[in-house]
Amino acid sequence: MKTLQAQGVKPVDSHLQANGKPWSVKEKLLLGLTPKEYIAMQVRNPFNWLLWIIYAVGIPVLVGRFIFGLGWVTHSSYEYPWGLFLGWGLFTMVPLSASGFMMGTTVELFGRKDFKPIERLGLLNGLLGYLFAVMFLQVDLGQPWRLIYPMFVSLGPAAVLFLVAWHVATYLSCQVAELVPAFSEWMGFPKAKKFIKSIVLGLTVAGIILSTLHQGALGALFTYAPGKVHPLWYSSPFQWFHFFISAVFAGLSMLIVVSTLCKWFLRWRCDDNFLKNLNTLTLGLAKGASLALITYFVTKIIGIAHDGDWEYLASGWGQWFMFEMVVGVLLPLVFYTVAIKNQNASLARFSAFLAVFGIALNRLNTALVTFNWNLYQEIPHWREVMIVITVYATYIVVYRAILARMPILYTWKEQKQ
Template identity: 50%
Template sequence: MNHNETLERPESFRSWFLDKLLMGMSWPEYVRSLITPFNILAAVILSIGIPIIALRFMHGLVEVTHASNDYPWGLFLGWGLFGGVPLSATGFVMATAYYIFGFKDYKPLVRLGVLTGFMGYLFAVVYLLIDLGRPWRIYYPMFVGFGTASVLFLVAWHVATYLTVQFLEFSPAILEWLRSRRVRRWATMITIAMTIAGIILSTLHQSALGALFLLAPGKLHPLWYSTYIPHFFLASSIYAALVMVIAVSALCARFLRHSADGYFLDNLDRLTIGLGKGAAIGMFVYFALKLVGVAHDDNWALLNTGYGKWFLVEILGFVLLPALIITWGVKLGNATVVRIGAFYSILGILVNRLNVSIIAFNWKLPEHLHHIIPPWKEVMVVLTITVIHILIFRWIVSRMPVIRQEPEFEQETH
């Protein structure tokens, strides 16, 4: 190696790195591309929200939430953890369908599902860190105090382990982006094993989040409390994953079209209708299970109360109705109608998890509905984390082969 080659290598690496980072644009072009209405709005939200998050860690939870011994949970867990985790089952469901059950047609959506799931779990941990009174002790369930009789022990271990599993499942996309063929070959060899591990971990901790509420029969309203609640959580997470993939793929096709290849775009409507079939079946099954829960506990009389009417709004308006919309879209072969039903279904999942964790929890306490209204700072923190989530997701999809295939790896399927 001569002296000139030694001098050229750092420059070539720098050019390669900048090309990856800036997507082939120069710095001025890249900066200009960032000036968009969404980015400006995101910058405003972050400029308000990040200082509030900093205040939370400097002065405690009292700065951002009205949490108390009676009301320990708010939007951080109700929205970010209980609402986010079922919508993050996308990796588990799509990888299982593709690698285990052989639905090879859905290959364009597998990486998108895995990335959506990984990001969802990652930010569920972020919400948890913000909500914990002593976040620096988050590793205690892993290494210090195991608490094997606790449901939270199972949830903590499974979420942490599954986060690692999903990273390994997504790693081939990262390695293709980095052109690391040798390491990618190793990563693809463990894909089946990681998928099987994901099935075990996901089914357990999705239901375990529901099992957590079995410990509070007197606090959770009888219409939402049931010995079947772990099954409700698991069943709803499966259709939640399918509608989430439908929604995210539609948003990617609309706003990140430049990062998608023709194979993804040409097949998206057909795959959306296929996912809609599975989602509709899952929603009808879940609706039937909810009725079984009411019948099993003989809670029919409670349906005529205020909470009962809200329960009916949830299962009729946010489960049965979107299921019928999706079914109608599938029957018509109209992917747009299926997508409308999917977005509606996502709202239904969030309504259910907020009902269980906040609205119908501690329902007997005086002025309950007044106490559960979150302060504006708590809402702002949730909005800030949501924006950060979207920005990081967009950054990854814009650069890595998530909704497109790298030509040099196209024949090396796995």
């Protein structure tokens, strides 16, 4: 697109072309380029070649999983029933997608309209993260076609996973509704936008409730396995709170990471409103994230003190735990603070990458690495890893496609009719 822009091509940002004729949906989908230009642009991008390689290996493996069963792609472990699909796809993707409810709360509930330029990116990051968490779940479930059973066929309302299932489903529809305005602008349905505007407060409050509970519930799922997760990563009274509060800085940091990637790789699609405000907004998000980080750190220590786990800190597991806390929590906290003090957005961005790494490490540690710490270590099967990479690549493709089209990073120019 950079090459095309140099030639004077302007991406679609309103209903009308330069000559006054309206864009058709097909033209909008092709970003206002001719099919030839569009394909040439896709081939020029080296990142797409990488995607083709991933798909060439990954799609056959993914298809194989549904033909030959889970036993073909995993180690079929009875001790480690949950592997990377959930460890990465559910337990890591969901906290990284908490940005949706965080931005909704900031802008709509607390009335911080100055965060508006990045609100939609936060909402989209939330929606897609959840959507692909469900995709990962569908790969992992033994009988994915029975996904609706806990909703309508056979209900087990006392189970934590029941809550997760219902909340993720309700929250997904909530997030779709929150993004209807962007879609309606792009398609030209002003009525839908108006309707959502009238119920946006309700949607936002619903988003907070659902997020508090299901982010917490993902942690609470591990309270079913008190002896299996290592005590440093387990605390039955605090588990849900640790997962919830770490999701707050995870979502905010992920939003900084994604906005940074957009600034680097999708600059042609960002308008001035987004680019000019981005540094200030990044520091604003950093403030929120650092507050959540310090809360998380303190409650983590309270958890250890409450459960009397100090002695474990001296073991090998303790060193691994301290590595996670220093690199994934304390360093981001320090960097964020310094960044805010010196108005240094680049440092805040670096810190966000660290925090995202830290949260992934924490979730994988809880679900896989320290799980069954008394038994043995499970190394995922290569096919399992390949499927995770393939589904995640699809997440990136869909994410990029939506960002290139809908008014997320830029403001749609409305014409008076």
